[in-house]
Amino acid sequence: MLYVVILFLFAAITLYFLLGGADFGAGIIELFTSDDNKHRTRKTMYQAIGPIWEANHMWLIITVVILFVGFPDIYSEMCTYLHIPLLILLLGIIARGTAFTFRNYDAIKDEKTQGFYNHIFVYSSFVTPLFLGIIAGSALSGQIDPTAKDFVHAYVFSWFNWFSVAVGFFTVALCGFLAAIYIVGETDNVNDIKRYIKKAKISNIAAVVCGALVFVASEIEHVGLSHWIFGNAVSLAAVIAATLSLILLWFIISEKRNRQWIRLLAAFQVSMILISVGASRFPRFVIFKGGSSMSLLTDHATVNTIDDLGIGLLIGSLFILPALGYLYYSFQRKER
Amino acid sequence: MDDFIAARSQMALSLGFHIIYSCIGMVMPVFMAISHYKWIKTKDPVYKNVTIAWSKGVAIFFATGAVSGTMLSFELGLLWPGFMKHAGPIFGMPFSLEGTAFFIEAIALGFFLYGWNKLNTWFHWFTGVVVGVSGIASGILVVSANSWMNSPSGFDYVDGKYLNINPLKAMFNAAWFSESLHMTIAAFSATGFAVAGIHALMIYRKRNVAFHTKSFKIAIIFGAAAAILQPLSGDISAKGAAKRQPAKLAAMEAYFHTQKYAPLVIGGIPDTAAKKVNYGLEIPGLLSFLVHDNFKTVVNGLDKIPVKDQPPIAVTHYAFQIMVGIGTIMMFIGILYFIALWKKKDWLKQPWFLKLFIIATPSGFIALEAGWTVTEVGRQPWIIQGVMRTSEAVTKMPGIQYTFYLFTFIYFTLSVFVIFLLKRQIQMVPELYDK
Numbered sequence: 031m032l033y034v035v036i037l038f039l040f041a042a043i044t045l046y047f048l049l050g051g052a053d054f055g056a057g058i059i060e061l062f063t064s065d066d067n068k069h070r071t072r073k074t075m076y077q078a079i080g081p082i083w084e085a086n087h088m089w090l091i092i093t094v095v096i097l098f099v100g101f102p103d104i105y106s107e108m109c110t111y112l113h114i115p116l117l118i119l120l121l122g123i124i125a126r127g128t129a130f131t132f133r134n135y136d137a138i139k140d141e142k143t144q145g146f147y148n149h150i151f152v153y154s155s156f157v158t159p160l161f162l163g164i165i166a167g168s169a170l171s172g173q174i175d176p177t178a179k180d181f182v183h184a185y186v187f188s189w190f191n192w193f194s195v196a197v198g199f200f201t202v203a204l205c206g207f208l209a210a211i212y213i214v215g216e217t218d219n220v221n222d223i224k225r226y227i228k229k230a231k232i233s234n235i236a237a238v239v240c241g242a243l244v245f246v247a248s249e250i251e252h253v254g255l256s257h258w259i260f261g262n263a264v265s266l267a268a269v270i271a272a273t274l275s276l277i278l279l280w281f282i283i284s285e286k287r288n289r290q291w292i293r294l295l296a297a298f299q300v301s302m303i304l305i306s307v308g309a310s311r312f313p314r315f316v317i318f319k320g321g322s323s324m325s326l327l328t329d330h331a332t333v334n335t336i337d338d339l340g341i342g343l344l345i346g347s348l349f350i351l352p353a354l355g356y357l358y359y360s361f362q363r364k365e366r
Numbered sequence: 367m368d369d370f371i372a373a374r375s376q377m378a379l380s381l382g383f384h385i386i387y388s389c390i391g392m393v394m395p396v397f398m399a400i401s402h403y404k405w406i407k408t409k410d411p412v413y414k415n416v417t418i419a420w421s422k423g424v425a426i427f428f429a430t431g432a433v434s435g436t437m438l439s440f441e442l443g444l445l446w447p448g449f450m451k452h453a454g455p456i457f458g459m460p461f462s463l464e465g466t467a468f469f470i471e472a473i474a475l476g477f478f479l480y481g482w483n484k485l486n487t488w489f490h491w492f493t494g495v496v497v498g499v500s501g502i503a504s505g506i507l508v509v510s511a512n513s514w515m516n517s518p519s520g521f522d523y524v525d526g527k528y529l530n531i532n533p534l535k536a537m538f539n540a541a542w543f544s545e546s547l548h549m550t551i552a553a554f555s556a557t558g559f560a561v562a563g564i565h566a567l568m569i570y571r572k573r574n575v576a577f578h579t580k581s582f583k584i585a586i587i588f589g590a591a592a593a594i595l596q597p598l599s600g601d602i603s604a605k606g607a608a609k610r611q612p613a614k615l616a617a618m619e620a621y622f623h624t625q626k627y628a629p630l631v632i633g634g635i636p637d638t639a640a641k642k643v644n645y646g647l648e649i650p651g652l653l654s655f656l657v658h659d660n661f662k663t664v665v666n667g668l669d670k671i672p673v674k675d676q677p678p679i680a681v682t683h684y685a686f687q688i689m690v691g692i693g694t695i696m697m698f699i700g701i702l703y704f705i706a707l708w709k710k711k712d713w714l715k716q717p718w719f720l721k722l723f724i725i726a727t728p729s730g731f732i733a734l735e736a737g738w739t740v741t742e743v744g745r746q747p748w749i750i751q752g753v754m755r756t757s758e759a760v761t762k763m764p765g766i767q768y769t770f771y772l773f774t775f776i777y778f779t780l781s782v783f784v785i786f787l788l789k790r791q792i793q794m795v796p797e798l799y800d801k
Contacts, residue, residue, distance in 0.1 A: 080479075080480060081476040081477070081479070081480040082476055084428070084429070084432060084472040084475060084476060085469065085472040085473045085476055087432070087436075087472075088465070088468060088469040088472050090436065091435075091436060091439060091465050091468060091469075092465050092469070094436075094439045094440065095439065095458070095461050095462050095464075095465045096462070098439075098442070098443060098450055098454040098458060098461070099454050099455060099458025099459070099461060099462055100455070100458075102450055102451045102452070102453075102454035102455055103451060105443050105447075105450060105451075105454065106443055106447035106448070106450050106451040106454075107447075108443075109440070109443030109444045109447050109450070109761070110447050110761055110762065110763060113444050113761065113763050116440055116444060117444065117769060117772075119440075120436070120437050120440055121772075121776065123433055123436055123437075124433045124434070124436075124437065124776060124780070127429050127432065127433040128429055128430060128433060128780060128783070130429075131425060131426060131429035131430075132426070132429075132783060132787060134425075135422050135425050135426050135787060135791075136787055136790060137422075137787075137790040137791045137793065137794035137798065138790050138793070138794060181764060181765070184763075185763055331454065331455030331458075331531075332455060332531045334531050334532060334533065335455035335456070335458065335531055335533050338459055338533045338534060339458065339459075339462055339533075342459065342462045342463055342466070343462065345466075346462070346463070346465070346466030346469070349466060349470055350466060350469050350470065350473070353470060353473045353474075354469075354473055357473050357476050357477060360477065360481075360484070360485070361476070361480060
């Protein structure tokens with residue numbers, strides 16, 4: 031049952047990235063859209079994510095719940111040493127979720143308040159995935175130092191380092207990339223499609239550049255990322271698959287009939303990146319300074335709890351997955 | 367400010383706000399589904415307008431409830447890592463089920479809000495019902511997690527170790543039913559009175575009377591019925607507290623000395639140094655009767671509990687008095703409403719009657735916050751009753767006072783915005799729904 035729980039954990043993280051991440055991306059794209067097109071882009075984005083965004087963010091709750099029920103030691107260590115980035119992440123989540131809802135449900139749509147909601151929405155859409163990435167990077171960077179004596183070393187340098195920050199920006203770029211690719215299929219306006227494809231390409235380049243920076247930062251901080259990834263068969267295969275799908279994506283992106291395919295390709299690419307990193311470090315989930323780590327296979331709750339959690343998740347997914355699938359199906363834009 | 371006090375204040379603040387957002391978010395969908403049903407059956411467009419107007423409120427409160435709930439799931443770890451480390455695997459079961467219920471609610475809400483003219487009428491209605499049902503289920507599950515802290519079970523605590531963990535037994539602990547029942551009824555009466563009060567104000571000001579009258583009626587029927595039932599559930603809760611948390615019960619009543627014919631003290635100012643209550647109204651024997659159904663039976667007082675294991679007496683006592691006092695008034699208002707509904711129809715339109723409900727708008731939420739204070743402060747100094755002290759659970763990160771200030775700022779801003787948005791929704795009723 032432990033493996034079922036771990037599978038759910040990774041699935042929840044991946045789905046949160048692919049779905050919730052794309053929602054963040056919607057705000058990031060809005061941030062980098064010229065004022066002339068902002069209104070139309072916003073409308074298209076809203077139609078696409080309005081009905082589904084609340085559900086997309088539930089994957090984060092599932093992730094947190096799996097962690098604190100199944101892996102309480104890991105959860106409490108992360109909460110202690112990554113308190114500050116988690117706090118900023120939370121502020122981002124609050125600001126973003128409420129601004130998105132408020133701007134739609136404000137009965138009076140005057141420019142001043144709408145502008146205010148827009149500001150909050152786009153900046154928090156940028157900050158939230160940045161800190162998600164920083165948290166993920168910090169768990170793996172080996173900079174968390176439980177022996178540190180002073181505040182800054184214990185609670186700031188654990189996450190404020192080149193590697194974590196680079197992972198943060200990489201995450202932002204990937205979210206923007208996902209959103210740009212997903213949105214191409216949400217409109218029939220030829221100019222818009224061109225614009226979105228251009229955005230997708232730019233964000234893709236940004237993601238590749240940030241990805242390269244992650245490797246550079248890994249060298250500076252002696253994280254050993256290239257060693258992990260190229261030294262593990264699964265990780266290496268996943269990276270190669272991601273790269274090949276990237277090349278394929280650039281070839282077919284401009285063809286209108288390929289719009290569903292490019293979505294799948296983009297999602298595939300991002301999943302491969304997550305699998306690559308996950309596989310290279312598995313079962314380690316948090317790595318401390320000096321090389322000790324916490325493992326999903328040993329630092330878990332008692333077998334009784336894991337069994338009940340696994341059964342709970344399996345039963346829960348029987349309800350959630352069909353309903354969620356039907357939600358996506360019902361609000362998919364009908365192709366003409 | 368001391369880090370420990372800051373962490374407690376931040377948690378209290380977060381829960382205090384979340385409880386309001388989530389109660390409204392779980393009860394309003396029920397009102398909405400009833401109005402929706404009336405619209406489908408009667409085809410009276412006013413019901414459709416009421417449904418749509420309420421669904422906007424639901425969307426706003428769901429979003430704020432969801433983000434504040436997300437925050438809490440992190441704050442448990444951020445502020446109380448020592449607690450979560452041990453408690454997570456024991457009382458996590460209701461949380462993981464709550465995750466499922468909450469997920470279903472979010473999916474159903476997506477269907478409901480965006481399904482007008484797109485979905486089959488009855489399927490659309492059904493999704494609204496699912497929002498309500500899964501919302502209430504989430505509430506019950508979260509409260510049963512809290513009840514475990516009051517009445518821990520499903521593990522053996524041996525030499526500082528938590529052994530033989532049984533998550534299902536922990537979930538169905540002795541207090542889960544009484545606490546969930548009390549909370550769910552409280553959510554209905556508080557939200558019912560609050561929603562009804564706002565609509566009563568609009569009727570009083572003679573704005574869109576048809577719209578607001580229909581809204582008022584749906585909301586107050588639930589509010590009034592819940593307010594009448596609540597004392598019964600309160601009685602079950604108090605008896606449970608007497609059995610499982612005698613210190614909490616004694617603090618609630620500011621009951622210092624163990625005795626026969628234990629008196630019930632109404633109001634008063636507890637003097638903890640002199641171990642007595644000044645200016646309170648004492649009714650001899652009533653506490654014995656309420657707790658043990660017998661005026662003579664001995665009730666254990668605070669003198670049986672070591673001082674280091676006692677909760678803050680004054681706060682618990684005042685909060686309890688506020689809750690019971692307001693709850694009793696609400697019960698009478700509820701009875702009055704049913705008298706009006708069945709016997710004195712003309713009351714319903716009279717200004718004094720409407721004013722009564724306008725004044726009562728916040729009453730349910732004040733009582734609810736007071737009740738929450740009783741259960742949380744009354745459990746102190748324990749985070750897990752009798753097993754772990756709150757001070758053992760707090761994070762070792764210093765500087766929590768600053769995050770407390772930050773959260774205070776955020777929650778107040780958020781609430782100002784929610785009130786601002788609701789005001790604008792109500793302000794726009796004539797323009798949106800009168801065409």
